[in-house]
Amino acid sequence: MTAMTRARPLVIDSHRDANVCLTxxxxxxxxxxxxxxxxxxxxxxASVTVSxxxxxxxIQEGDPAEHFFNVTAGTSKLYKLxxxxxxxxxGFAGVGYFLGLAVSSSYAFSAEALEPVKVCRFSRTKxxxxxxxxxxxxxxxxxxxxxxxxxxxxxxxxxxxxTARERLASFLIARANMIPHCPGRxxxxxxxxxxLPMTRGDIADYLGLTIETVSRTLSKLRAxxxxxxxxxxxxxxxxxxxxxxxxxxxA
Amino acid sequence: MTAMTRARPLVIDSHRDANVCLTxxxxxxxxxxxxxxxxxxxxxxASVTVSxxxxxxxIQEGDPAEHFFNVTAGTSKLYKLxxxxxxxxxGFAGVGYFLGLAVSSSYAFSAEALEPVKVCRFSRTKxxxxxxxxxxxxxxxxxxxxxxxxxxxxxxxxxxxxTARERLASFLIARANMIPHCPGRxxxxxxxxxxLPMTRGDIADYLGLTIETVSRTLSKLRAxxxxxxxxxxxxxxxxxxxxxxxxxxxA
DNA sequence: AGCGCTCATTGACCCAGGTCAAGGTCCGCA
DNA sequence: TGCGGACCTTGACCTGGGTCAATGAGCGCT
Numbered sequence: 001m002t003a004m005t006r007a008r009p010l011v012i013d014s015h016r017d018a019n020v021c022l023t024x025x026x027x028x029x030x031x032x033x034x035x036x037x038x039x040x041x042x043x044x045x046a047s048v049t050v051s052x053x054x055x056x057x058x059i060q061e062g063d064p065a066e067h068f069f070n071v072t073a074g075t076s077k078l079y080k081l082x083x084x085x086x087x088x089x090x091g092f093a094g095v096g097y098f099l100g101l102a103v104s105s106s107y108a109f110s111a112e113a114l115e116p117v118k119v120c121r122f123s124r125t126k127x128x129x130x131x132x133x134x135x136x137x138x139x140x141x142x143x144x145x146x147x148x149x150x151x152x153x154x155x156x157x158x159x160x161x162x163t164a165r166e167r168l169a170s171f172l173i174a175r176a177n178m179i180p181h182c183p184g185r186x187x188x189x190x191x192x193x194x195x196l197p198m199t200r201g202d203i204a205d206y207l208g209l210t211i212e213t214v215s216r217t218l219s220k221l222r223a224x225x226x227x228x229x230x231x232x233x234x235x236x237x238x239x240x241x242x243x244x245x246x247x248x249x250x251a
Numbered sequence: 252m253t254a255m256t257r258a259r260p261l262v263i264d265s266h267r268d269a270n271v272c273l274t275x276x277x278x279x280x281x282x283x284x285x286x287x288x289x290x291x292x293x294x295x296x297a298s299v300t301v302s303x304x305x306x307x308x309x310i311q312e313g314d315p316a317e318h319f320f321n322v323t324a325g326t327s328k329l330y331k332l333x334x335x336x337x338x339x340x341x342g343f344a345g346v347g348y349f350l351g352l353a354v355s356s357s358y359a360f361s362a363e364a365l366e367p368v369k370v371c372r373f374s375r376t377k378x379x380x381x382x383x384x385x386x387x388x389x390x391x392x393x394x395x396x397x398x399x400x401x402x403x404x405x406x407x408x409x410x411x412x413x414t415a416r417e418r419l420a421s422f423l424i425a426r427a428n429m430i431p432h433c434p435g436r437x438x439x440x441x442x443x444x445x446x447l448p449m450t451r452g453d454i455a456d457y458l459g460l461t462i463e464t465v466s467r468t469l470s471k472l473r474a475x476x477x478x479x480x481x482x483x484x485x486x487x488x489x490x491x492x493x494x495x496x497x498x499x500x501x502a
Numbered sequence: 503a504g505c506g507c508t509c510a511t512t513g514a515c516c517c518a519g520g521t522c523a524a525g526g527t528c529c530g531c532a
Numbered sequence: 533t534g535c536g537g538a539c540c541t542t543g544a545c546c547t548g549g550g551t552c553a554a555t556g557a558g559c560g561c562t
Contacts, residue, residue: 037545054442080408088408102400109404117337131390138389139382145396149353153360157331157339159410160459161336164549200510215511232510232558249333277537415519464519466541483528483540 019044024120026072029096031144034136041147046126052117058109059099068100068127071116075116075197078109079205089206092198094178101145113207114197159208162249167207168217172227176237192237200232203227261277268293275322275371276323280347285387293384297377303327303368310362319351319378325368326448329360330456338499341388343449345429352396371481410459413500418458419468422499423478427488443488450485 021040029140035043049072052058059069062078071093078099079089093099099119102108105191122130131138158170175194196203204214216233221227226243228236237243245251268438270293278284286294300323310320312331320346329350330340341360344350347452350370353359373381426445434491453464469486472478477494479487488494493498496502 002366080404081413084500086412086500088411090404090407098460100405103397108401120486133458135386138393142389142393144461145393145400146352148353149396149399149403150355150359152400152407153331153341153353156341156406156410157333159407160339161333161337162454175336199508205411210513210550211510212551216549217485219511249335249337450538461520462540463521463542467519470541 014152020049024072026070026095028226030072031098031140032070032139034140035134036082039134043130047120047122048128050119050121052119054113054115054117056211057110057112058119059107059109061108061110062106065100065103065105065107066124067122068098068103068122069111070120070122071095071097071099072118072120072217074113075114076113076117077113077198077202077206078111080109088207088208089202092202092206097153098141098144099149101141114202128217164207164209164213164217165220165248166249167209168214168221171203171207172235172237173244173247176240192240194235196233196235271300277321277346281321281323282349282388282391283321285391289425290385294381297381298371298373299370301370303364303370304340305313305366305368308363309368309370310358310360311360312361313357314343314355316351316356316358317342317375319349319354319375320362320370321371321373322346322348323352323366323369324370326364327364327368328449328453329362329456331360338456339459341406343457349392349395352392352399365453374436374448415458415460415464415468416471417498417500418460419465419472420494421499423486423488424491424495424498427491443491445486447484447486447490461484 004028019041021027021032021035021044022037031041047070050058052067052074058076059078066123075094075097077089078091078093078098079087081087092114093111099111100107115158128130131141158167163169172194175196178191198206200211203209207214207224209217218227218229221243222229226237226239226246228238230236242251269290272278272283272286272295273288275283277288283291283294298321300308301320303325304444309327310329324346326346327344327350329342329344330338332338343365344362350362360399409418413421423445426447427443449454449457449463451465454460459464460468469478469480472494473480477488477490477497479489481487493502
């Protein structure tokens with residue numbers, strides 16, 4: 001509900017070295033990994049790296065969709081607004097996320113950095129060129145889009161039919177599962193530490209609730225010893241499986 | 252909320268003539284239209300036509316995703332269930348709809364025919380073959396998936412943040428806009444006749460409401476002279492623009 | 503170390519929409 | 533042409549989560 005985004009000098013556009021993609025830490029997590037190492041220079045040539053400061057909106061819903069982005073660092077929230085300011089966060093884009101699938105001629109959502117974010121930016125025309133040169137990339141994008149669609153439908157079920165308690169449980173489980181193979185999982189009651197780069201308000205806007213309900217519901221889960229809340233941006237999942245049962249409506 | 256789907260002999264699998272695709276009325280509306288007329292025989296060879304009776308579930312959430320479908324007649328509802336029977340309809344698939352995008356190894360949703368439905372069925376492997384032979388088809392699927400994603404995000408906004416009144420208005424406008432170029436639109440107050448092949452219950456499950464709320468809200472809109480309800484499967488939009496304003500939260 | 507800001511928590515109250523219940527309408531079928 | 537069943541409407545009441553308001557906790561800045 002922050003009324004205005006302050007106009008700090010937020011986007012720093014850095015020009016490109018010979019072959020940034022080769023050393024990119026996000027490559028393994030992103031669509032780029034389908035491109036052969038020998039061809040990475042072409043990928044580097046087609047894009048520029050952009051840094052985005054926390055709080056800055058780098059994609060504006062309704063603007064002409066001139067660019068596509070690949071996230072190489074940090075997390076952003078993706079959202080849509082109603083004229084009176086009601087907000088729906090449609091997702092959180094972390095490292096490896098390809099931004100620009102849900103696009104026709106203009107962006108269908110806005111994107112705002114929650115942390116210092118780095119993205120690889122492609123112009124629409126250059127991306128089209130890459131897709132023609134690398135059919136594997138197109139295949140990969142279709143695969144990614146299909147997965148997004150599955151996630152979107154899961155979210156519709158959540159927003160349309162789940163209780164506040166089930167929504168929070170689902171959110172925590174989804175966040176926990178996105179931790180890249182924390183070893184101590186699989187056994188029933190292993191604690192997991194979940195990072196939350198977003199505020200309670202963002203979580204509320206993602207789950208179709210209010211800040212107060214998010215806060216109350218988390219407090220209740222804590223009182224029931226399902227979770228711990230060491231600080232505002234971390235939650236420890238004490239009973240993964242029990243919370244998963246709540247999430248799926250089985251408890 | 253129909254507890255069980257009766258096991259009538261519902262799926263009639265008809266073997267394929269030489270070149271069904273050539274005379275297919277749905278071609279202009281579906282992904283197939285990117286395939287050259289000269290190559291349509293290959294498309295025909297890769298698929299079979301299946302008839303589905305109303306009420307029959309021809310895709311079951313969780314089943315291994317062995318087939319993809321292209322709808323050539325009738326409308327189906329796509330939905331997900333929670334263990335206790337709560338249902339979220341994620342969409343309605345009409346003529347031209349490609350079914351199977353939101354798929355990993357198993358189906359993420361169920362599909363049930365609302366009317367007599369005909370689909371073109373492809374096996375996963377045969378579709379893969381087609382995608383390799385016709386890169387344009389892959390491009391088209393990516394485009395379709397992107398549009399689906401836009402629609403899905405719009406639906407998240409609806410489910411997460413709109414009132415019952417706004418949800419119904421949005422639903423009616425979306426249905427009205429899908430009518431293939433009814434000439435008398437564009438002017439402000441032209442009546443539009445909307446076909447509703449689904450029940451109030453299906454609409455409720457689509458909009459995250461109950462049957463009663465859907466019924467009450469439609470009655471209210473009728474009392475306010477925004478719509479007419481000649482019968483259960485038709486609604487006449489008397490004031491398109493006013494309803495559109497309600498839908499977008501501007502009224 | 504204390505000010506001021508943003509974010510989170512908690513409580514008291516309220517209301518949009520859910521639940522429960524009683525008809526009403528439509529239609530296919532004998 | 534009247535019966536049975538599916539679907540829809542309407543009313544009375546209830547409740548999960550929203551609203552409003554006060555307080556607390558963390559933290560950067562001076």
